[in-house]
Amino acid sequence: MISRSLKQLSQALAAKEISSVELSSLFLDRIARLNPEINAFITVDREKTLAMAAAADQRLAAGTGGALTGIPIAQKDIFCAEGWTTTCGSKMLANFVAPYDATVIAKMHGEAGLVSLGKTNMDEFAMGSSNESSHFGPVKNPWDRARVPGGSSGGSAAAIAARLAPAATGTDTGGSIRQPAALCNLTGLKPTYGVVSRYGMIAYASSLDQGGPMAGSAEDCALLLNAMAGFDVRDSTSLDRPAEDYTRDLEQPLAGLRIGLPREFFAAGCDAGVMAAVQEAIREYERLGATIVDVSLPNSHLSVPAYYVIAPAEASSNLSRFDGVRYGYRAPDYGSLDDMYAKTRAQGFGGEVKRRILIGTYVLSHGYYDAYYLQAQRIRRLIADDFTAAFASCDVILGPTSPSTAFRLGEKSTDPVQMYLSDIYTVAVNLAGLPGMSIPCGFADGLPVGLQLIGNYFAEARLLNVAHRYQQVTDWHLRRPAGIA
Amino acid sequence: MNQWEVVIGIETHAQLSSVSKIFSGASTAFGAAPNTQACAVDLALPGVLPVLNRKAVECAIRFGLAIGAQVAPKSVFARKNYFYPDLPKGYQISQFELPVVQGGAITVAVGSGDKAYEKTVNLTRAHLEEDAGKSLHEDFHGKSGIDLNRAGTPLLEIVTEPDMRSSDEAVAYARALHALVRWIGICDGNMQEGSFRCDANVSVRRPGAPYGTRREIKNLNSFRFLKEAIDFEVQWQINEIEEGRAIQQATVLFDPDSGETRMMRSKEDAHDYRYFPDPDLLPLLIPADWIDRVRGELPELPNQKRQRFIAQFGLSAYDATTLTASQEIAAYFEAVVGIAGAANAKPCANWVMVDLAARLNKEGREIGESPVSAAQLGGLIQRIADNTISNNIAKKVFEALWNGEGASADEVIEKQGLRQITDSGAIAALVDEVIAANPGNVAEYRAGKEKAFNALVGQVMKAAKGKANPQQVNALLKEKLAG
Numbered sequence: 001m002i003s004r005s006l007k008q009l010s011q012a013l014a015a016k017e018i019s020s021v022e023l024s025s026l027f028l029d030r031i032a033r034l035n036p037e038i039n040a041f042i043t044v045d046r047e048k049t050l051a052m053a054a055a056a057d058q059r060l061a062a063g064t065g066g067a068l069t070g071i072p073i074a075q076k077d078i079f080c081a082e083g084w085t086t087t088c089g090s091k092m093l094a095n096f097v098a099p100y101d102a103t104v105i106a107k108m109h110g111e112a113g114l115v116s117l118g119k120t121n122m123d124e125f126a127m128g129s130s131n132e133s134s135h136f137g138p139v140k141n142p143w144d145r146a147r148v149p150g151g152s153s154g155g156s157a158a159a160i161a162a163r164l165a166p167a168a169t170g171t172d173t174g175g176s177i178r179q180p181a182a183l184c185n186l187t188g189l190k191p192t193y194g195v196v197s198r199y200g201m202i203a204y205a206s207s208l209d210q211g212g213p214m215a216g217s218a219e220d221c222a223l224l225l226n227a228m229a230g231f232d233v234r235d236s237t238s239l240d241r242p243a244e245d246y247t248r249d250l251e252q253p254l255a256g257l258r259i260g261l262p263r264e265f266f267a268a269g270c271d272a273g274v275m276a277a278v279q280e281a282i283r284e285y286e287r288l289g290a291t292i293v294d295v296s297l298p299n300s301h302l303s304v305p306a307y308y309v310i311a312p313a314e315a316s317s318n319l320s321r322f323d324g325v326r327y328g329y330r331a332p333d334y335g336s337l338d339d340m341y342a343k344t345r346a347q348g349f350g351g352e353v354k355r356r357i358l359i360g361t362y363v364l365s366h367g368y369y370d371a372y373y374l375q376a377q378r379i380r381r382l383i384a385d386d387f388t389a390a391f392a393s394c395d396v397i398l399g400p401t402s403p404s405t406a407f408r409l410g411e412k413s414t415d416p417v418q419m420y421l422s423d424i425y426t427v428a429v430n431l432a433g434l435p436g437m438s439i440p441c442g443f444a445d446g447l448p449v450g451l452q453l454i455g456n457y458f459a460e461a462r463l464l465n466v467a468h469r470y471q472q473v474t475d476w477h478l479r480r481p482a483g484i485a
Numbered sequence: 486m487n488q489w490e491v492v493i494g495i496e497t498h499a500q501l502s503s504v505s506k507i508f509s510g511a512s513t514a515f516g517a518a519p520n521t522q523a524c525a526v527d528l529a530l531p532g533v534l535p536v537l538n539r540k541a542v543e544c545a546i547r548f549g550l551a552i553g554a555q556v557a558p559k560s561v562f563a564r565k566n567y568f569y570p571d572l573p574k575g576y577q578i579s580q581f582e583l584p585v586v587q588g589g590a591i592t593v594a595v596g597s598g599d600k601a602y603e604k605t606v607n608l609t610r611a612h613l614e615e616d617a618g619k620s621l622h623e624d625f626h627g628k629s630g631i632d633l634n635r636a637g638t639p640l641l642e643i644v645t646e647p648d649m650r651s652s653d654e655a656v657a658y659a660r661a662l663h664a665l666v667r668w669i670g671i672c673d674g675n676m677q678e679g680s681f682r683c684d685a686n687v688s689v690r691r692p693g694a695p696y697g698t699r700r701e702i703k704n705l706n707s708f709r710f711l712k713e714a715i716d717f718e719v720q721w722q723i724n725e726i727e728e729g730r731a732i733q734q735a736t737v738l739f740d741p742d743s744g745e746t747r748m749m750r751s752k753e754d755a756h757d758y759r760y761f762p763d764p765d766l767l768p769l770l771i772p773a774d775w776i777d778r779v780r781g782e783l784p785e786l787p788n789q790k791r792q793r794f795i796a797q798f799g800l801s802a803y804d805a806t807t808l809t810a811s812q813e814i815a816a817y818f819e820a821v822v823g824i825a826g827a828a829n830a831k832p833c834a835n836w837v838m839v840d841l842a843a844r845l846n847k848e849g850r851e852i853g854e855s856p857v858s859a860a861q862l863g864g865l866i867q868r869i870a871d872n873t874i875s876n877n878i879a880k881k882v883f884e885a886l887w888n889g890e891g892a893s894a895d896e897v898i899e900k901q902g903l904r905q906i907t908d909s910g911a912i913a914a915l916v917d918e919v920i921a922a923n924p925g926n927v928a929e930y931r932a933g934k935e936k937a938f939n940a941l942v943g944q945v946m947k948a949a950k951g952k953a954n955p956q957q958v959n960a961l962l963k964e965k966l967a968g
Binding site: 079080086088093096098099100102198199200201202203205206207233234235236237313314316317319320321322323325326327337341361364365366369373 | 525528529530531532533534535536537564566568570573574575576631757759760761764765766767
């Protein structure tokens with residue numbers, strides 16, 4: 001049962017093969033057994049979960065449930081959920097119990113009837129690519145527990161990979177859904193900016209942050225995105241478009257599909273094992289009827305530098321509210337007001353968060369703003385234009401998600417630049433606001449390799465279709481780590 | 486003082502009269518218990534986002550149109566970053582590079598009588614922003630309390646060019662602006678509650694020289710304080726310079742008790758606010774049809790009305806300015822003229838500005854609460870114009886109307902027998918009686934003492950119980966004394 005897809009679980013619940021309470025208990029029991037080692041969850045609340053499951057069972061019995069009613073999933077601890085401790089991976093919010101639901105949570109708990117198993121570990125304030133910056137300790141990759149699961153949605157990824165949950169929410173500011181999906185052999189989708197409401201999702205870099213689904217397959221991601229997406233009046237950057245059924249095009253044949261390969265993603269800098277798996281996936285797509293097109297993203301080498309100006313700039317301002325005045329951590333001993341601020345923030349934030357606040361404060365400072373922030377915004381425009389030009393000759397863009405497979409815990413944590421370069425293929429997508437996916441496409445030295453698919457704006461259904469057809473003819477996404485059913 | 490020129494620019498924070506906050510749905514009502522009108526957005530809980538209140542934007546458009554400014558088709562909200570306990574997000578959402586209102590001007594009347602003149606104050610910009618909360622330093626035993634009810638209240642910050650040259654001009658501008666924002670219904674103008682507060686940037690220079698270094702006096706919440714603060718500051722700056730000390734750019738506070746300004750922070754302590762466009766809010770786009778709709782809903786503006794009063798009724802600029810101090814006064818005056826006729830506009834103006842204003846003032850009432858309606862006053866002025874009563878009797882009738890002794894001037898005149906005596910025969914008989922009864926005064930007058938004539942007039946009026954037509958009394962008395 002714990003290996004089943006969302007669709008299969010939905011069928012099992014509908015057929016009364018199992019109740020939501022029973023299903024949720026199965027996963028809660030696994031969490032109780034395996035989480036102490038994996039550390040995928042920060043908060044688990046059995047009572048709350050089972051109460052939700054019982055309510056879902058009533059809806060199922062009354063026939064008022066939807067496609068996902070009664071299915072338990074994990075929530076990244078960046079989403080505020082009423083009554084749940086919501087830490088964002090930080091000491092700063094270690095004691096913060098959210099008094100309201102994020103729009104995404106409200107939709108999933110309400111209309112969709114999904115059940116939450118708990119809140120998953122993450123890099124502190126979503127800043128990181130390895131889940132090592134969490135105040136609650138690193139997450140172990142179920143494929144090799146000496147390795148990282150990726151980040152920042154590392155807890156969500158490890159939870160699904162270890163089958164502590166059948167699916168999870170993630171957020172992606174520079175690759176935080178796609179890179180951990182790649183490192184943990186999962187399917188993850190970062191939607192077009194504005195498709196999923198950011199209300200109640202604790203902000204890291206507002207113009208880049210986007211929530212999305214992580215699961216075992218493209219089909220499951222489509223089902224979960226149906227429950228997450230939609231216009232929200234409380235998010236001014238949310239896009240007012242008609243609701244979509246993201247499963248609608250899953251089965252479309254791929255004949256005639258034009259796949260663009262950006263030559264910059266196939267140059268030096270990517271591990272050979274990763275590249276070999278990606279090349280094999282390209283051949284698979286050719287067998288499925290796709291044609292391969294050579295495209296160029298000439299400014300992609302500027303995406304990491306531009307990202308590491310814009311994201312910290314926004315973060316430095318977004319994180320100002322964590323001041324010890326109204327909620328969250330406050331230093332126990334302080335003198336003046338300034339001393340209270342300084343000690344609270346020095347003690348409440350971890351090293352990576354402080355590094356980014358400092359960078360962001362610097363690039364927004366008088367005299368540096370034009371040279372850094374404005375220049376980065378110009379680069380951002382050029383990067384978006386590159387994609388627009390590329391999509392003139394192709395339907396989706398394909399390449400590796402991450403230049404390497406899962407690295408060892410501690411391997412990059414002392415070298416921020418090496419860590420930042422793990423996002424080299426993913427950040428451009430956020431800068432442009434485009435949808436992007438990562439799907440399993442093979443293994444290198446026993447570790448999963450992710451294939452990145454990038455679509456044009458609002459091409460989520462098309463991307464899911466391209467991923468789903470591949471998953472119909474491959475079984476990489478069905479492989480499980482040793483010892484996991 | 487002549488050798489120094491004063492240069493003043495004013496920044497005004499006008500609280501916009503929307504029922505909810507600029508970026509949240511919480512109420513803006515004044516006076517609620519602390520922190521009862523602060524929602525999740527106002528408290529800056531993790532994850533919350535701002536949503537712009539269109540009513541606040543509409544207020545900005547109204548203001549822009551009222552001052553002949555450009556209403557920007559695209560403006561941008563920016564974050565002004567600084568830490569303070571009553572600023573929950575650690576930044577204030579404001580507008581920086583692209584404000585919603587750009588340019589415009591307000592023409593104001595300065596001084597009165599012979600010294601009256603008009604002054605045009607140019608505006609740099611007006612932008613939308615949110616207010617901060619309040620820090621409460623009393624009653625917390627050495628700690629501070631924070632009340633976030635005011636956090637997120639919509640403000641329009643209105644910034645002038647450094648166009649004013651005296652505290653009188655500054656006060657005239659502030660009063661005109663205060664009247665304007667209430668006139669167009671975007672601000673209640675309540676200065677005690679902080680709905681309208683001014684910062685004055687003050688510097689002095691030798692005429693023709695470049696601008697001197699300015700100091701900014703913060704948070705002046707009355708016109709009197711504005712004047713006193715500027716006057717003190719100007720004198721202080723002149724003294725400093727004359728004693729050889731250069732003015733340092735600074736922000737100062739005015740202490741109404743001592744009448745002095747004192748330093749709050751120097752330029753060195755100034756914040757670097759690290760403004761950048763707020764990524765949570767899209768650029769504010771105002772299409773032309775929205776502006777057109779707001780224009781169609783605007784009332785006749787004070788300056789338009791003022792010009793019309795001058796042209797249509799032949800009023801002086803001073804009278805026209807006074808009568809357009811508020812919509813209520815202007816409407817009352819127009820209603821009075823509507824009854825009494827345009828030919829009597831000047832007496833109508835005098836009655837409203839002098840007699841009625843004094844009576845209202847005495848009882849501390851607003852014109853909207855006047856016991857004498859515009860129709861009653863118009864009817865009264867008609868009776869003066871057609872010589873039914875004299876001006877003196879009219880004051881009696883007015884008092885009677887004020888006290889509710891009649892529904893109209895006519896009723897009071899009839900009931901109290903106040904109709905003026907205009908029958909020459911009747912007046913001549915009274916004049917004859919008075920001449921006969923006052924030989925002393927008559928002799929003095931004939932000896933050249935003008936005063937004696939006034940005494941005789943007084944006697945005739947007394948005999949007529951005040952009702953004789955004064956012009957006729959004068960003419961007949963002169964005639965008979967000469968004869």
